[in-house]
Amino acid sequence: MKVGIVGGGQLGRMLGLAGIPLGIECEFLDSSATAPAAAVGKIHVGQLDDEAAILSLAQRVSTLTTEIENISTAAFSGAARYCSVAPRPEAVAAAQDRLIEKTLFRQLGIETAPFVALSKPGDLDQVSVNADWPKIIKTRRLGYDGRGQAVVRSHSELAHAYKNLGAVPSIIEDWIGFDRELSLIGVRDRAGAIRFYPLCENVHINGILSTTVAPYDDSRLQLQAETSVARIMNHFDYVGVLTVEFFHTAGGLVANEMAPRVHNSGHWTIEGAETSQFENHLRAVTGLPLGSTKVRGCAAMLNLVSHMPDRPRVLQHEGVHLHDYGKSARPDRKLGHCTLVDDDRKTLISRLEALQSLIVKPNS
Amino acid sequence: MKVGIVGGGQLGRMLGLAGIPLGIECEFLDSSATAPAAAVGKIHVGQLDDEAAILSLAQRVSTLTTEIENISTAAFSGAARYCSVAPRPEAVAAAQDRLIEKTLFRQLGIETAPFVALSKPGDLDQVSVNADWPKIIKTRRLGYDGRGQAVVRSHSELAHAYKNLGAVPSIIEDWIGFDRELSLIGVRDRAGAIRFYPLCENVHINGILSTTVAPYDDSRLQLQAETSVARIMNHFDYVGVLTVEFFHTAGGLVANEMAPRVHNSGHWTIEGAETSQFENHLRAVTGLPLGSTKVRGCAAMLNLVSHMPDRPRVLQHEGVHLHDYGKSARPDRKLGHCTLVDDDRKTLISRLEALQSLIVKPNS
Numbered sequence: 059m060k061v062g063i064v065g066g067g068q069l070g071r072m073l074g075l076a077g078i079p080l081g082i083e084c085e086f087l088d089s090s091a092t093a094p095a096a097a098v099g100k101i102h103v104g105q106l107d108d109e110a111a112i113l114s115l116a117q118r119v120s121t122l123t124t125e126i127e128n129i130s131t132a133a134f135s136g137a138a139r140y141c142s143v144a145p146r147p148e149a150v151a152a153a154q155d156r157l158i159e160k161t162l163f164r165q166l167g168i169e170t171a172p173f174v175a176l177s178k179p180g181d182l183d184q185v186s187v188n189a190d191w192p193k194i195i196k197t198r199r200l201g202y203d204g205r206g207q208a209v210v211r212s213h214s215e216l217a218h219a220y221k222n223l224g225a226v227p228s229i230i231e232d233w234i235g236f237d238r239e240l241s242l243i244g245v246r247d248r249a250g251a252i253r254f255y256p257l258c259e260n261v262h263i264n265g266i267l268s269t270t271v272a273p274y275d276d277s278r279l280q281l282q283a284e285t286s287v288a289r290i291m292n293h294f295d296y297v298g299v300l301t302v303e304f305f306h307t308a309g310g311l312v313a314n315e316m317a318p319r320v321h322n323s324g325h326w327t328i329e330g331a332e333t334s335q336f337e338n339h340l341r342a343v344t345g346l347p348l349g350s351t352k353v354r355g356c357a358a359m360l361n362l363v364s365h366m367p368d369r370p371r372v373l374q375h376e377g378v379h380l381h382d383y384g385k386s387a388r389p390d391r392k393l394g395h396c397t398l399v400d401d402d403r404k405t406l407i408s409r410l411e412a413l414q415s416l417i418v419k420p421n422s
Numbered sequence: 423m424k425v426g427i428v429g430g431g432q433l434g435r436m437l438g439l440a441g442i443p444l445g446i447e448c449e450f451l452d453s454s455a456t457a458p459a460a461a462v463g464k465i466h467v468g469q470l471d472d473e474a475a476i477l478s479l480a481q482r483v484s485t486l487t488t489e490i491e492n493i494s495t496a497a498f499s500g501a502a503r504y505c506s507v508a509p510r511p512e513a514v515a516a517a518q519d520r521l522i523e524k525t526l527f528r529q530l531g532i533e534t535a536p537f538v539a540l541s542k543p544g545d546l547d548q549v550s551v552n553a554d555w556p557k558i559i560k561t562r563r564l565g566y567d568g569r570g571q572a573v574v575r576s577h578s579e580l581a582h583a584y585k586n587l588g589a590v591p592s593i594i595e596d597w598i599g600f601d602r603e604l605s606l607i608g609v610r611d612r613a614g615a616i617r618f619y620p621l622c623e624n625v626h627i628n629g630i631l632s633t634t635v636a637p638y639d640d641s642r643l644q645l646q647a648e649t650s651v652a653r654i655m656n657h658f659d660y661v662g663v664l665t666v667e668f669f670h671t672a673g674g675l676v677a678n679e680m681a682p683r684v685h686n687s688g689h690w691t692i693e694g695a696e697t698s699q700f701e702n703h704l705r706a707v708t709g710l711p712l713g714s715t716k717v718r719g720c721a722a723m724l725n726l727v728s729h730m731p732d733r734p735r736v737l738q739h740e741g742v743h744l745h746d747y748g749k750s751a752r753p754d755r756k757l758g759h760c761t762l763v764d765d766d767r768k769t770l771i772s773r774l775e776a777l778q779s780l781i782v783k784p785n786s
Contacts (some may be wrong), residue, residue: 071442078461079494079732081746081758097442098462330762332741348739352720371444374711377696382445394445399696 059344060085060140062119062338064106066095068383068392069125069320072328073099076336080325082344087115091105094383109133116140122136123298123343125319127153144343146298149290149318156198156229159316166289167353168313171305179230185230187213191310195219198227204261205265208234234312236305239321240274242283245299245338246291253338253351255285255331258323260303263363269410270323270359271403282311290316299324299339322361329379329412330357345364355401358410360417362394367417372396374411423708424449426483428470430459432747432756433684433700436692438462439560440700446708451479458747473497482503487662489683489708491517492564508661508707513682515653520562520593523680528654528655532677535669546584549594552576559583562591571742573597578713579766598629598676600669605687606647609663609702610655611711617702617715618648619695623689624667627727628753633774634687634723634765636694648676651652654680663688682726686725686756693743693761694721719765724781726758730783736760739777 059082063070066088066163070170074084074095084099091103104111104299105131116122116137123144124134128213131154135147152158163170174184176195185193195216197206208219209232222230239262243255258279289303301321304311324335333341333349341348365387379397400406427434428524430452438448438459448463455467468475470493471530480486487508488498495518499511516522527534538548540559559580563572572583574594584592604628607619620637621644626771651666668675688699697705697713705712729751736744743761743773751757760777764770 075439075442078435078748079743079745080737081744081748083461097447305432341737346734350741352741373444373705373713377714377716379443380445382513384442384445397472 059083059121059203059345060119061340062087062111062115062122063095063120064092064115064124066101066124067125068094068220068381068385070095071098071383072325072331072334072336072381073125073276073320073340076334077340080340080346082340085115085118085355087111095371097384106130110135113140116143121295123339123385124150125266126155126366130182133259142343143298145318146294149296149300153316153318154199156201156315157194158230159225162290162293163286163313166286166293168286169311169386171231171234173229176228177232178227179217179220179225182216188262189213190232192233193230194226194233194392195223195230196225205282221231228417232331233331233365234305234307236307236312238274238306239271239314240279240283240306241301241303241321242280242287242322243270243299243324243327243335244284244287244291245302245335245342245351246296247342247348248297248345249349250292250295252288252291253348254280254325254352255335255351256280257283258326260323264390266321266363266392267361268363269361269414270326271407271410272323272326272354272357277313279306284308286313287313289418293299298342310323322395323359323383325381326357326359326397326399328381329399330354344364355399356399356403356406358406360396360398360410360413361392362396362417364389366393372413372417375416377409378413423485424682425704425708426451426479426484426486427459428486428488428493429490430454430457430465431489432745432758434459434748435462435747436689436698436700437627438634438678438743440697440698440705443499444701444704444710448706449482451478455748458749461748470494470499473500474763476571477501477504477754480507482505483731485707487703488514491746500740503510503715506707506709509664511658513658513660513664516617516658517682518679520560520565520679521591525649526641526657527677530650530657532650532653533673533675534677535595535598540584540592541595542586542591543589546580549577549580550614554578555626555741556597557594557595558582559587559594561587561590562593571629575694581691581721592610598669598671600671600676602638602656602670603647603667604643604670604675605634605665605667605685606651607663607665607685607699608651608655609689609699609706610660611706611712612709614650614656615710615712616655618644618651619688619699620644620689620717624687628754630756631686632727633725633727633778634688634690635637635771635774636687636721643675645671646693650675650677658661662706663699676747679778686759687723689745690721690723690761690763691715692745692764693763694718720767720770722762722770724760724762724774725756726760726781727756728753730757736777736781740772742777 066086071094112133186264258272259274425729431449435458478496622636623638665681
């Protein structure tokens with residue numbers, strides 16, 4: 059069985075790794091022939107918004123999916139002429155645009171931060187000078203890892219920030235005071251069966267995910283998150299893995315954004331769950347039965363950003379699982395991650411802290 | 423870091439899969455360009471006893487290792503001119519020849535079944551007509567999965583069996599009454615540090631491994647096995663994974679054979695141990711620190727032999743981990759395996775039995 063994946067980054071690499079034992083061969087579309095997924099399957103070099111390239115990949119495979127949301131959804135949709143396509147192109151399109159995404163959340167009764175659309179410069183006037191500040195301005199499209207957004211502390215800063223972000227269609231959101239960021243990863247198969255992993259607790263540094271610890275044990279929040287994610291999935295007749303990031307506020311969960319794909323906050327499932335998010339995504343999109351999402355103890359994931367630590371030094375840390383994406387180092391680039399698994403949460407956290415202090419670059 | 427592996431079968435494939443997250447790229451020598459390892463790295467097509475082919479691979483990598491014992495040890499040894507080589511060629515040579523292997527076991531004080539060398543037809547006379555029967559005749563070289571051996575029930579059958587096996591240098595061994603077959607997998611790094619996995623209990627059908635369940639919990643036997651394996655490793659200044667198969671008899675463990683490589687009875691370590699045998703072999707041969715061999719509950723491995731079962735049917739079995747080697751079906755060929763992990767041994771066994779009855783071919 060052959061699966062085409064739009065994008066050949068680390069998510070593609072880990073999808074490919076999960077596919078091989080299942081007898082699923084992955085091929086990738088990526089702008090670079092040496093993308094991380096090159097280690098696990100054929101790369102077709104092309105742009106992710108190149109319709110012809112996506113359609114050409116579709117003709118080589120039995121199922122087409124994506125590891126990234128910023129692709130040509132027109133081509134992704136058109137690919138259905140040649141092979142099965144999952145998830146629904148409409149879900150990918152919604153995740154590309156914060157206004158569509160948040161409007162959908164509201165329609166589905168999923169709480170979001172109050173927001174106003176800034177579609178043209180004149181819309182800035184809709185934001186009252188006397189509003190609560192700070193707010194956060196986010197471009198509707200192409201924002202990730204903290205890019206395409208800025209904190210705005212007053213109305214006078216707003217026009218400047220809008221211009222700085224390129225004066226592109228944006229939204230301005232109320233600043234939500236939250237205790238932590240949580241994410242929920244679910245997977246839905248073709249028949250509509252859904253399985254959830256437990257809530258993950260995420261810590262960002264400079265807008266980039268730094269650590270995830272799972273499970274975040276709160277049955278009330280787990281239920282709230284599952285209800286929200288199930289609504290989105292059922293709305294789209296979604297097939298595959300879907301991730302939603304939430305703010306945990308005093309009033310419960312507030313949805314921030316969704317990713318129509320496997321997600322960085324789910325990397326711990328490779329070692330920490332019976333079936334990884336990568337395997338379950340492939341199972342779902344190829345029509346195979348979903349695997350157990352049962353967790354094995356607690357897990358912690360630590361992203362390796364900007365530089366790779368000394369490999370022997372990391373590996374001598376007992377029980378560490380290293381995932382090197384095979385990328386060249388660059389500031390703020392995710393180059394790999396480490397996972398720790400433990401039966402005891404407290405021990406896990408202290409092991410994570412020890413690992414963190416081990417990998418900090420001496421001069422950073 | 424690039425590792426060359428002589429052989430590109432399923433063991434090579436799983437070594438390659440373990441290497442990718444570590445940032446280790448594997449290249450393989452195999453007689454087939456479509457060998458199982460082709461999914462995870464470049465295959466150089468050539469025979470495993472072709473010295474030039476082995477030396478050519480050695481010049482492309484920083485470390486050379488093997489996933490099979492029947493290779494040209496002269497070339498494997500000569501490769502040290504170009505790269506580091508592990509394990510020691512002498513250990514591979516010993517594992518190629520049952521007479522050398524068993525003689526070594528005796529020299530190291532490791533109990534074996536009583537045996538007599540049959541180097542030429544005249545040696546058959548050394549076996550007394552009045553000896554205890556049955557005995558088992560095994561060719562010194564190239565025996566695996568039950569091939570190259572025969573049970574002999576009387577002296578009159580001996581000459582016939584010897585001829586049947588090609589009248590090649592062989593040994594004849596006393597038939598050892600045993601309760602079960604156990605294997606021990608150890609890994610030794612360049613500095614001489616050794617780690618062991620727990621004893622595995624193996625069941626063969628028609629001479630081919632069918633199931634492994636681990637750990638086999640017996641601290642006295644574990645110690646005896648560890649002592650034996652450590653002696654062999656230290657004798658060779660061994661680097662990498664070494665497996666020894668034992669008969670568990672009323673008097674304790676009797677060593678049967680060794681494999682200077684990762685082993686079918688250790689496939690469960692992918693899901694059932696902190697660090698798999700594959701990752702630990704790569705860590706050892708590349709000079710990285712060894713990973714934890716701690717087990718996670720109990721694990722059962724079921725080989726998929728001769729035909730692949732229906733994939734959706736297997737995967738709907740909760741918690742099953744499928745490993746498809748990507749091989750075409752052929753009688754008695756190992757095509758894949760399944761692993762189950764459970765905290766409770768009794769539950770594990772009943773799940774294994776359910777899985778076994780699920781995958782039995784209706785007409786077999």
